[in-house]
Amino acid sequence: MNLRRLLAGGLSLTVLTGALFAAAASPSSGATPIAGEGIMCEPGNGSYTMTAAAGRMTLPDGNTIYTWGYHTPTHDFQNTAPTLCVTVGTPVRVALTNNLTADTSLMFPGMPNVQADGVESAPLSDATGRVTSLAPIAPANGGTVTYTFTPNKPGTYLYESGTDVNTQIEMGLYGALIVRPAASATQAYDDPRTAFEPNREFLHVLSQVDPQIHSDVELGKPVDWSTYSPKYFLLNGRSAPDTVSPNDAAWLPYQPYGSMVHVRPQDPNGGDTLPALVRYINVMNTDAAFHPHGNTERVIAEDAAPLDSAGSGDSSYGSFLVDVGASRTVDAMFTWYDVEKYDPVSNPIPVALSPFQDIILKGTWYAMSPYLGLQQNLPAGITQFNQCGEYYHMAHNHALDKATNYGATFGGQMTLIRIDPLNGCPAK
Numbered sequence: 001m002n003l004r005r006l007l008a009g010g011l012s013l014t015v016l017t018g019a020l021f022a023a024a025a026s027p028s029s030g031a032t033p034i035a036g037e038g039i040m041c042e043p044g045n046g047s048y049t050m051t052a053a054a055g056r057m058t059l060p061d062g063n064t065i066y067t068w069g070y071h072t073p074t075h076d077f078q079n080t081a082p083t084l085c086v087t088v089g090t091p092v093r094v095a096l097t098n099n100l101t102a103d104t105s106l107m108f109p110g111m112p113n114v115q116a117d118g119v120e121s122a123p124l125s126d127a128t129g130r131v132t133s134l135a136p137i138a139p140a141n142g143g144t145v146t147y148t149f150t151p152n153k154p155g156t157y158l159y160e161s162g163t164d165v166n167t168q169i170e171m172g173l174y175g176a177l178i179v180r181p182a183a184s185a186t187q188a189y190d191d192p193r194t195a196f197e198p199n200r201e202f203l204h205v206l207s208q209v210d211p212q213i214h215s216d217v218e219l220g221k222p223v224d225w226s227t228y229s230p231k232y233f234l235l236n237g238r239s240a241p242d243t244v245s246p247n248d249a250a251w252l253p254y255q256p257y258g259s260m261v262h263v264r265p266q267d268p269n270g271g272d273t274l275p276a277l278v279r280y281i282n283v284m285n286t287d288a289a290f291h292p293h294g295n296t297e298r299v300i301a302e303d304a305a306p307l308d309s310a311g312s313g314d315s316s317y318g319s320f321l322v323d324v325g326a327s328r329t330v331d332a333m334f335t336w337y338d339v340e341k342y343d344p345v346s347n348p349i350p351v352a353l354s355p356f357q358d359i360i361l362k363g364t365w366y367a368m369s370p371y372l373g374l375q376q377n378l379p380a381g382i383t384q385f386n387q388c389g390e391y392y393h394m395a396h397n398h399a400l401d402k403a404t405n406y407g408a409t410f411g412g413q414m415t416l417i418r419i420d421p422l423n424g425c426p427a428k
């Protein structure tokens with residue numbers, strides 16, 4: 001199949017996927033297309049006041065789930081927990097208050113010399129030697145503990161509960177810890193080849209929910225792991241199609257983080273000149289094979305270890321499937337190249353428009369043109385959501401049972417990649 005036919009095939013897919021998500025589309029802001037998108041770092045600059053609390057999350061099928069989470073004063077409750085963006089060499093302080101009815105704690109895997117209330121953080125055990133917590137606790141019903149450490153290596157890390165780990169992580173006690181190099185906040189690592197386009201930094205935290213476990217915990221029943229069967233699969237604490245709603249969407253007050261990846265084609269004369277950066281954290285107990293449609297991503301680091309070092313060989317790799325092992329992190333660069341530059345005279349691409357009955361016109365994302373940035377008239381009476389000739393590809397966990405909401409397909413760990421025209425997306 002030649003390139004042009006491939007392009008035409010891809011477009012019909014775009015029409016389909018765009019229509020699927022049209023109902024959940026964010027209200028457009030036009031002039032500031034990146035607002036409400038991308039990684040949302042918690043204010044605090046290394047010093048955080050955190051509360052562990054119970055609350056409820058909402059799922060796209062209308063279900064609400066009793067859940068636990070960490071939050072700071074910026075939210076009443078939240079899942080996924082606040083994204084902490086810190087810097088190598090700058091001390092970090094997290095003061096935790098535990099409003100849960102169970103003891104809890106925080107662990108920062110990969111961080112050196114973590115202290116709890118000034119003492120080395122180490123596992124606790126009871127009189128028989130049985131380990132009761134992997135980290136010093138904040139006791140139930142209002143207890144506090146303050147953790148301090150100074151990060152020494154950049155990268156993408158998970159932070160999570162160290163107490164009754166299976167249950168508490170299932171309940172929602174986890175979040176992302178982003179450590180930036182001291183020299184540059186727009187490089188993933190100290191290597192200049194890891195520079196990314198400012199404001200094109202994205203986070204995908206993958207987790208899952210078995211409503212039975214959450215119900216048992218809420219009712220104070222013993223948890224039966226033998227029947228564990230997750231029904232919801234979250235990206236940054238939301239299931240598709242909520243994943244493409246903007247950060248801090250008013251209709252998702254306790255799930256503040258969107259996960260749409262928004263880029264423009266690479267071009268020094270407009271568009272993005274550097275790649276986007278997508279940081280993956282897999283909180284689940286199974287591997288994730290995350291699949292961006294339409295283009296590869298380049299894996300540059302695993303578990304905060306660059307697949308390279310400055311001046312040596314390059315062991316990064318491009319892949320249509322970004323494999324993220326259980327409890328692991330992966331950093332990937334994402335670039336988009338426009339396939340061909342359109343010129344109506346010298347480079348027309350003879351893509352026949354589909355018959356109208358084959359195009360989903362109500363709620364279409366399709367500008368009726370195969371070319372980025374071009375729009376044509378829609379039939380009278382049709383309103384388009386497409387802002388400026390941009391288009392969308394899906395990205396999702398290729399374990400397709402995890403792209404569902406309680407068994408209903410096209411949900412779960414699924415989001416969109418949005419590609420704007422080179423010159424951006426001007427307000428209309």
Ligand SMILES: [Cu+2]
Nearest residue numbers: 291293394396
């Ligand atoms: Cu797919």
